[in-house]
Amino acid sequence: EMQLVESGGDLVQPGGSLRLTCAGSGFTFADYSMSWVRQAPGKGLEWVANIKQDGSEKFYVDSVKGRFTISRDNAKSSVFLEMNSLRVEDTAVYYCVKWSGTRDPYYYYGADVWGHGTTVTVSS
């Protein structure tokens, strides 16, 4: 069974930092592009960042550019989200997401596996 498990969420003060980790299992992790998607309390889904299979291409939503960094370690079947200069508005459940396609456009088949999320709370 394909599975994603997120960890690293916590309560942090504004201006602080966190590193989220997502561990994949049940599939060949290196074959797939990955994303982070977040959901603020009571709100809709917001795409945060994407990373291609080999980590060569990374994309971010404008609101996190320069503050967040997505990376991956295919040997450990893991993807990470380094979050710096955190703001109150970054408070959300952060989901790790696997894309179905192994070739471009990798999003053709949609995002077929989602983790259960890890909660980040930014508050003083």
Added chain:
Amino acid sequence: EIVLTQSPAILSLSPGETATLSCRASQSVTRYLAWYQQKPGQPPRLIMYSAFNRATGISSRFSGSGSGTDFTLTITDLEPDDFAVYYCQQRSNNFGPGTKLEIK
């Protein structure tokens, strides 16, 4: 930046009825639009990819259509398990604001 709008925001229907959900893009996304279903306390689940292709395990009561800027998700013969929030997403980027399908 491509902006997605969804209508209606809330759709109140009874089991057995047909739901029609709309997603409109501010510019063409060709057919790279997916639909996701989310229930309270759960992560989203892929329903439809590339506009009209059902994801694995999704009932044939779900169908998708559209291309360019206008897309529709249709759910026929609504069952209690179908009532949830539905989001559209263009390519691997932003989502629409969602349509809440609630029991009337």
